[in-house]
Amino acid sequence: MRTAAALAVLLLAAAALPCSWAATTPASTAISSDTEQPILPVGTAAINLIPDGPITLSPNDFGKESQQCSSQQTIRGAYDGFTLPEPSDTFSILVGIQRASCQGTGGQPGVLLGLPDADLSLDCNKRAVTLSSSSGLGTIRYALPSSLPALPTDLTLVLTRDQRSYCSLCQPALTLCINGQYATPDASAGGPLLAALKANNQTLLSGGLAIGARSDAQRSANATISHLWVAAGATLPCSAVTTGLAGLPGVAAPTTSPPGAVPVLVQGLQALQAANSLPVVESFTQGPEEGDVFVGDAVQFAAAASDADGDDIRLSLTFFGLVPKGCSSSECGDYKEQATMAGGSGNITALVSYPRPGRYIVRLQVSDMRGSLITQDRSILVRKQGDTARLAPCCRTGSYVVAQQLGRPLHETQFRPAMLDTLAAQLGWDKEYMQAEDLEAERLFDFGILAPPVAPSPLTTVTCQDTRLAGAGSPVVYGSTVAIKPETQGHAKKLAIVPQAFPWAKDTQVACQRHWSRWQETSPYQVATSNGDVCSVGCTKAATEQLMRTTGMFSQYNEALIAASYGQLSLNPEVLVLPELVIGQDLNYTDLPYGVYEQPALQALADRNADFWRYMVLSPLLTSQVPPFRAWSGGMAAKNAIITQCYPTAYYSVHETGHSLGFRHANMYRLANATQPGSDPLGPGQLTTSGYRQASQTLQG
Numbered sequence: 001m002r003t004a005a006a007l008a009v010l011l012l013a014a015a016a017l018p019c020s021w022a023a024t025t026p027a028s029t030a031i032s033s034d035t036e037q038p039i040l041p042v043g044t045a046a047i048n049l050i051p052d053g054p055i056t057l058s059p060n061d062f063g064k065e066s067q068q069c070s071s072q073q074t075i076r077g078a079y080d081g082f083t084l085p086e087p088s089d090t091f092s093i094l095v096g097i098q099r100a101s102c103q104g105t106g107g108q109p110g111v112l113l114g115l116p117d118a119d120l121s122l123d124c125n126k127r128a129v130t131l132s133s134s135s136g137l138g139t140i141r142y143a144l145p146s147s148l149p150a151l152p153t154d155l156t157l158v159l160t161r162d163q164r165s166y167c168s169l170c171q172p173a174l175t176l177c178i179n180g181q182y183a184t185p186d187a188s189a190g191g192p193l194l195a196a197l198k199a200n201n202q203t204l205l206s207g208g209l210a211i212g213a214r215s216d217a218q219r220s221a222n223a224t225i226s227h228l229w230v231a232a233g234a235t236l237p238c239s240a241v242t243t244g245l246a247g248l249p250g251v252a253a254p255t256t257s258p259p260g261a262v263p264v265l266v267q268g269l270q271a272l273q274a275a276n277s278l279p280v281v282e283s284f285t286q287g288p289e290e291g292d293v294f295v296g297d298a299v300q301f302a303a304a305a306s307d308a309d310g311d312d313i314r315l316s317l318t319f320f321g322l323v324p325k326g327c328s329s330s331e332c333g334d335y336k337e338q339a340t341m342a343g344g345s346g347n348i349t350a351l352v353s354y355p356r357p358g359r360y361i362v363r364l365q366v367s368d369m370r371g372s373l374i375t376q377d378r379s380i381l382v383r384k385q386g387d388t389a390r391l392a393p394c395c396r397t398g399s400y401v402v403a404q405q406l407g408r409p410l411h412e413t414q415f416r417p418a419m420l421d422t423l424a425a426q427l428g429w430d431k432e433y434m435q436a437e438d439l440e441a442e443r444l445f446d447f448g449i450l451a452p453p454v455a456p457s458p459l460t461t462v463t464c465q466d467t468r469l470a471g472a473g474s475p476v477v478y479g480s481t482v483a484i485k486p487e488t489q490g491h492a493k494k495l496a497i498v499p500q501a502f503p504w505a506k507d508t509q510v511a512c513q514r515h516w517s518r519w520q521e522t523s524p525y526q527v528a529t530s531n532g533d534v535c536s537v538g539c540t541k542a543a544t545e546q547l548m549r550t551t552g553m554f555s556q557y558n559e560a561l562i563a564a565s566y567g568q569l570s571l572n573p574e575v576l577v578l579p580e581l582v583i584g585q586d587l588n589y590t591d592l593p594y595g596v597y598e599q600p601a602l603q604a605l606a607d608r609n610a611d612f613w614r615y616m617v618l619s620p621l622l623t624s625q626v627p628p629f630r631a632w633s634g635g636m637a638a639k640n641a642i643i644t645q646c647y648p649t650a651y652y653s654v655h656e657t658g659h660s661l662g663f664r665h666a667n668m669y670r671l672a673n674a675t676q677p678g679s680d681p682l683g684p685g686q687l688t689t690s691g692y693r694q695a696s697q698t699l700q701g
Contacts, residue, residue: 045232046272047371049079049209051457054098054226057212058464059110059219073464074212076220080458081208082314083367085232086340088205092236093159094269095120096227096262101152110221113159113228114210116203117196120159122221124151129176129183133193134214140190142176142183155179156262161197161204162235177238205232206369211461227262229269230371236265277308279368284376286362292381292390295413296353299380303364304347311368313346315339318363321447322352323492323572330613332492332572334450340369354382356413356555356573358444359395361451375454381444387415391439395446399559405649406515407551409434410441423550427516445559449567450491487636488661489565492572493613498601499580499646500619501525501538510537511621513646517551519543539618539646540580547647548575557653564654576612578604593625597642598634614660616653617642633659 040046058073085091095113102110102124109121109130117137121130127148132139148155158177174197176183197204211228212220282304293299305313316338324335337350354360359381366374381394392415409423416435424434502510507527512535514520525538536543548554558571581600589595601617621630621644631643631652641656643649671685 040268041234044234045085045370046269047230049228054224056224057220059222071463071465075462076213077211077461079209081206083371083373083458084205085369086206090162091232094229095157097155098224098226099152100155100223108219111213111218112221114214116207137193137196138190141186145181158236160235182238227266276370278372279305279307279366281305284364292383294383295357295385298353300351301362302349305366306345307368310344312342314367314369315346315348316365317350320361320450330494330611331490334491357382357384358447361448373458384415392442392444394444396443397446399556399563406647407553410552412549423517426518489568491570494572496576496610496612496615497544498578498617499539499544500583501580502583504585505537507535509623513620515647541577544577556650560654593627596625614639618646619644631656636662
């Protein structure tokens with residue numbers, strides 16, 4: 001409960017303030033005294049956005065050069081809007097900035113804070129604070145007070161939204177106070193932005209807040225954010241927020257500002273936050289019964305929570321590894337249900353079914369929308385249909401259970417159906433061996449690694465050290481930099497597969513395709529060979545779907561990406577497989593030999609208006625159009641992997657996807673006698689690239 005003692009702290013804090021706290025504002029501002037409301041009334045939501053202390057923002061000016069940096073240099077931060085109030089019609093954001101400087105910003109405005117569709121920045125060149133739209137709606141410029149010392153200096157900003165009827169000044173959308181003075185906006189280029197901000201009554205807070213620049217296209221301000229608070233349901237009068245950082249916890253000496261009212265105000269905000277009771281999870285259950293389930297079974301999850309203060313409750317259930325219903329876009333993410341309820345209690349339910357076996361995590365999050373975040377996880381084991389004896393063991397995080405590069409008899413969703421015996425026989429395995437075989441091949445995959453670690457706070461930060469580690473696995477290459485994150489991270493990415501066929505070709509004109517599953521025997525493009533068997537001069541949609549279903553082809557590929565990315569990247573199990581493209585004999589394409597494998601697929605995807613993350617071409621190799629590689633990728637921009645096989649080996653699939661994500665070949669040292677144990681572990685050998693391309697240098701041990 002919010003106690004009488006906490007209220008007494010608030011009253012003492014107000015009593016300690018100068019008379020101007022609730023009195024007048026600068027004479028240049030036309031504002032009546034009725035706009036000054038009681039300071040921090042009971043019921044105000046006070047939220048500290050940087051609970052672990054000051055954040056030192058650093059402009060991301062490192063480029064690709066070798067420079068030293070540390071975990072103390074924060075490139076950007078983000079505060080999860082799930083824990084912030086909605087609707088957001090009345091609030092103030094208090095920002096304390098110590099020794100704001102222009103160094104390292106390259107002349108660009110340095111971003112301090114980001115609201116949905118609006119960035120609050122410090123423009124050193126024009127001695128102004130700007131509010132700029134991230135979607136082209138213009139910029140509002142607020143000149144810094146003329147009395148402000150030259151930069152670097154300390155600033156205290158209050159960004160206020162108040163749409164209550166008495167506040168005529170606040171009606172335009174947002175007001176900005178700088179060191180206790182209302183700033184007059186130059187909105188000549190920001191009219192559309194003002195209109196958009198005024199119309200947005202729902203997500204100005206609950207859309208989440210960015211601290212510093214959102215992306216590498218901008219630069220964060222060069223400043224230390226000493227305190228950052230949201231007061232929701234009330235506003236902070238400008239006259240009370242004079243400069244004065246001295247005395248605040250975490251504010252290092254020296255500081256350019258004298259003691260002032262801000263520490264007293266922060267004490268009041270701290271008291272309000274301390275008086276707030278955290279919500280409590282009352283229940284989190286799975287039905288119709290606890291325990292593992294089977295692919296396709298309906299499962300209901302339910303949760304309930306309460307808040308002793310009677311605050312509104314927001315709840316969410318996130319199903320990591322489960323694609324949102326009806327999603328077919330290039331990235332679907334994880335299925336989530338969310339609910340907000342008034343009156344101090346709430347509940348949420350979700351009915352789901354899992355299309356693939358494995359272990360999954362379901363995450364419950366609860367907030368009273370006053371900055372609190374309670375998280376609980378449950379795991380659920382989904383078995384293949386038919387595994388009623390629960391024989392498949394749990395669980396593995398590696399992908400390589402398939403016995404060979406071309407798969408093995410392994411059904412995606414059914415536990416050892418009879419048709420696998422037929423496939424096994426084609427590998428030379430008798431039925432008894434298949435039935436008695438070690439169950440390791442059926443070990444379930446642990447999709448729980450898709451769930452990120454539970455965050456101790458709604459605040460996350462990215463430091464210079466996070467983005468600039470050296471080495472082959474550097475986050476610069478793999479996903480931490482914002483520019484490539486949409487390509488290298490994300491769940492339920494859409495893969496498109498485009499098979500190609502050359503029905504006019506003879507088995508001597510293409511690398512005619514065979515597979516132990518004998519799909520070629522039902523191919524419409526089969527041809528007889530001199531050996532008396534058949535092969536296929538085309539890859540087909542039907543065969544691709546059959547191989548994904550019964551040989552582990554897709555599962556192994558997806559699981560390899562999940563494991564290699566530590567759960568940051570996964571594929572949508574619903575793969576878009578196009579009907580096979582019939583390629584004419586004229587081969588009228590540019591950029592040969594590559595064009596014959598790439599251009600028809602691109603045209604087919606464009607004609608279909610397909611939305612995909614990456615596309616994979618499966619095609620027999622034409623003997624008249626032989627590139628120097630049997631598989632390749634055009635890199636991140638091309639979004640492709642071209643494989644001259646109808647069954648893409650696990651090596652080619654993962655290797656070329658790596659190139660598509662920005663990875664290059666790595667140098668390695670191959671021993672000359674690698675198949676035999678040597679007396680010298682680093683004996684004679686060769687320096688190679690990715691193990692197969694010989695470098696010009698031969699090293700002698």
